[in-house]
Amino acid sequence: MYITLIFLGLIMATIITWLLRQTFNTQPWVTEAADDAVSGTSLDTNTKAVALTVFLAVATSVFALFISAYTIRMEAPDWRPIAEPTLLWANTVILVLASVAYHWTRNAAVKGIESRVRPGLTVSGALTVLFLLGQLVAWRQLNAAGYYLDLNPANAFFYLLTAVHGLHMLGGLWVWARSTMKVWTGADSDSVRLSIELCTVYWHFLLLVWIVLFGMLLST
């Protein structure tokens, strides 16, 4: 559980430090004109960006807990490591490219370069779908090689972790599909700019998670 504790420790420390900074040196019982002028918005950013940040904290918690469970279960004598398919390297590269493509699209949307948004979104989505298909193929390869889900916890964890990561990816694709539909039906990039910006963050996050998971799978 150390890994979870470290991740959650960092998250909680950030929250607590921030909250304490808001609350030290205040005397709420004194009516101060300076306080009256304070707007009720704590963070100088979009509401949806705040919600995404909170959601990323939740997702971090989920993955950290899976990783903790993995490291604890790994120590039992029945653990037989699997030989990860080489295909996973190719999938990783595709996911990196998807992230890069999303970032490129984001830059275009922010700068208002309309011509780059449509192809950018299309390429990002296509690469992501390709990644997911690649993961499915990796499953089939493992299954064909006799690494069945119920044969060993190492196998089970492989299918489980990749599935959970893939499901998060699918959730992202849902939002991607909505903004892509909008753009293809003629909306200007400004109306989807926020969605693209937030998706970019989400794609980078899931890339980071995948690299951590892949590294863990490879090294154990």
Place this chain on the structure above:
Amino acid sequence: MAYVSIADRDHEVEHHDPDTFISKYVWSQDHKVIAIQYGVLAILIGLVGMLLSSMFRLQLGFPDTFAFINPENYYQFVTLHGMIMVIYLLTALFLGGFGNYLIPLQLGARDMVFPFMNMLSVWVYALSVLILVASFFVPGGATGAGWTLYPPQAISPGTPGVDWGIVLMLLSLAVFIVAFTMGGLNYVTTVLQARCKGMTLMRMPLSIWGIFMATILGLLAFPALLVSAIMMLFDKLLGTSFFMPAMIQAGEATSTVGGSPVLFQHLFWFFGHPEVYIVALPAFGLVSDLLSTHARKNIFGYRMMVWAIIAIGGLSFIVWAHHMYVSGMNPYFGFFFATTTLIIAVPTALKVYNWVLTLWQGNIHLRVPMLFAIGFIFTFTHGGLTGLFLGNVTIDLPLSDTYFVVAHFHMVMGVSPVLVVFGAIYHWYPKMTGRMYNETLGKWHFWLTFLGTYSLYLPMHYIGFLGVPRRYFAMGNTDFMPDSAVTLNSSMTVSALIIAATQTIFIYNMISSLKNGEKSGGNPWKATSLEWQTPDTPPKHGNWGHSLPEVHRWAYDYSVPGQAEDFVPQNVPESEVPVGREHGH
């Protein structure tokens, strides 16, 4: 048709007033309606949980008397009672119910920042309740694994509901967590981003602080339950051995090997302990506001109360294994977790002192909400003190499997939060409905519930000390159990039934007052916080009419010396405060 804009500063989205019955009361995106939907649903399923407890209390008090209770359904009743009360009643009611109702109103917002997701949250919660209830009716019935669902027994043959019940239970939990996450994202974001002008974090009522911190805990801790539920579903349905060790069943080895039941316990309690505070922190916050309002005095040590909430929130993540002293883990862990457990008692005790000091020299009005709030101080102190016993490894070991533990956690996280729930419902009932409840019935409800729970749980501590084991269907002829313990068990059952029957007074009061209650006016308690200053009672869609309120002070300006009234609402500027008589106590 009226238009209101929601408090999303980024895009002032125009919102239509709902005009059909369906959009107003069923698929409503109004936080107040959603709050009431959450609340009513939670109370309904809570009544089921209470009925279940009455049934197994019948068996415990009068063994072998009631033919309809056999060992299987005894365990099913116990399991579902625990699960329903902790998650589907208390978590849903405090955060989904009070969180939804109070966050926008007390912060001066028009609604939650994501009303559509808020609506999804309540209906996904309804789905989780539906799946839970369905598990009673599937072949084999609901799971009887105990509310902690420990493997291997939760998914091994011989446990009630091993085929369908446990699957539906885990599924229902997963769905609940999805619902909670959607709600939780809303609560946190609304508190951070949608407060009205002048509402600094340190001017927020403590109710909001409690709900806010509890939501953060929930968002970070529920994933542990989700992860363990998913992994157990894999073990159950796909034959993996995450948690399932090698076992011999009916003389034959099972296909599972090497799984770690203790891993499940770690994951479960990593969620389970913060869950105690997910329930307790909102209760702490709400009770602070009740005490302050009805004692006409500012809350004692507001800043300390806020810091205590933050500290408890942080510490609650590093005490989980005090639920696992008997699991055979490394003794040094026991030392660590005993220490952190005793440390978390410090901010908690601070809060109790501050509540008592708020009452000191206050102008106490013993109305129904205040009775429940003071009752909470008693029950919570009792439950907290026995927690100090159990937090120590050496004392926990012999007591762990006895009724002492049952008595402890029922006092601290059963009775105490429920008293706050009642107090808070009575307190905000006039705002939600525009009518007063019946005071006499409310007092009967309080005294019967309060004294009833004491007559139920005090003897339970005693039989725990005697060594009477918990979880057993029947004790049989056990030598160490004196006749007095058997008699006490019967009397405890009678108490439990009286408490259960008493709740009909509450239900009757709530329903009949909707029609017959006196009109309450907008601010019957002369309270300072914003929800009492709305232009309409009950508040209309959008809450604040044309313009949002502006806040000029904290929420606790009660009995300020030199002022005409004994309260100054948060939205009254300094220049408009009527000056008059001196206040004495």
